[in-house]
Amino acid sequence: MKVLITGKNGQLGSELQRSCPDNIEIQCFDSQTLDITDIAIVNEILISFSPDIVINTAAYTAVDKAESDIDAAYAVNQTGVANLATACKAINAKLIHISTDFVFDGTKTTPYVSGDATNPLGVYGASKLAGEQAVSRILGEQAIIVRTAWVYSQFGNNFVKTMLRLMSEKEQLGVVYDQVGTPTWAAGLAKMLWALVQKSSDKAEEARDKLQVTSDKVEETSDKLQVTSDKVEEARDKIQDASDKVEEARDKIQDASDKVEEARDKIQDASDKVGAESKTLNQTTILN
Numbered sequence: 001m002k003v004l005i006t007g008k009n010g011q012l013g014s015e016l017q018r019s020c021p022d023n024i025e026i027q028c029f030d031s032q033t034l035d036i037t038d039i040a041i042v043n044e045i046l047i048s049f050s051p052d053i054v055i056n057t058a059a060y061t062a063v064d065k066a067e068s069d070i071d072a073a074y075a076v077n078q079t080g081v082a083n084l085a086t087a088c089k090a091i092n093a094k095l096i097h098i099s100t101d102f103v104f105d106g107t108k109t110t111p112y113v114s115g116d117a118t119n120p121l122g123v124y125g126a127s128k129l130a131g132e133q134a135v136s137r138i139l140g141e142q143a144i145i146v147r148t149a150w151v152y153s154q155f156g157n158n159f160v161k162t163m164l165r166l167m168s169e170k171e172q173l174g175v176v177y178d179q180v181g182t183p184t185w186a187a188g189l190a191k192m193l194w195a196l197v198q199k200s201s202d203k204a205e206e207a208r209d210k211l212q213v214t215s216d217k218v219e220e221t222s223d224k225l226q227v228t229s230d231k232v233e234e235a236r237d238k239i240q241d242a243s244d245k246v247e248e249a250r251d252k253i254q255d256a257s258d259k260v261e262e263a264r265d266k267i268q269d270a271s272d273k274v275g276a277e278s279k280t281l282n283q284t285t286i287l288n
Helices: 011-018 039-049 070-091 123-142 159-169 186-287
Strands: 002-006 025-029 053-056 094-100 143-148
Touching: 002 011, 002 039, 011 025, 011 186, 039 070, 053 070, 053 186, 070 094, 070 123, 094 123, 094 186, 123 143, 143 186
Parallel strands: 002 025, 002 053, 053 094, 094 143
Antiparallel strands: none
């Protein structure tokens, strides 16, 4: 199983590399080695490595900056994602795309589920939603979209690290209290993604086994058809032999019939001669 990972220097990308199972071959890229906004480079790398699965953790994640950097946000979060999806379709690879809770407006008072209506409030969320839609349109069930939120880990900068640092520096903190979220441990998320990869691998193996069984049955049916064909050919040959023998017997019967007819003619000729001789003899007797 070969897996290509984008965004290798991010929190999730780093954890994916650290927890990669031994039976999986990975190739990881950052934005410098794989610019997902460049379709030519995307095609070249994916075709060259030919992964079974692509995990896309690359994203434009500067939420506030996105409001003034709209083109850059959409270039990565929509166009780049569409490029990956298109390349995956071309090489028949599955895409696991990481998205965000920012596709929702946050007004729901209970936990969001995947089927809830989306309504992003800013450019970042809108660009990520556009990426999701591109993936679904291009790949359909060949892709898995995973939405996550408030990712934290030992790598990079995150909310948990910031709070720990501030608590060590200050005696009192002022923090907003009108936001509700679910902090996600990157290591746990990575473990779940590898489980998805394994599940996809198992399904692929199961599909291969079914194809093999089907292939074996087709081969078996083909063999049976060949045997049947051979028997039909053998029967046809026997019928032809029998037909030839019938024709031969018919010819012999015809020859015998011809000989009988010839013998009958000879008997008739002999009978005619005997009759003629008898008549001549009678006439001779009378004259005498």
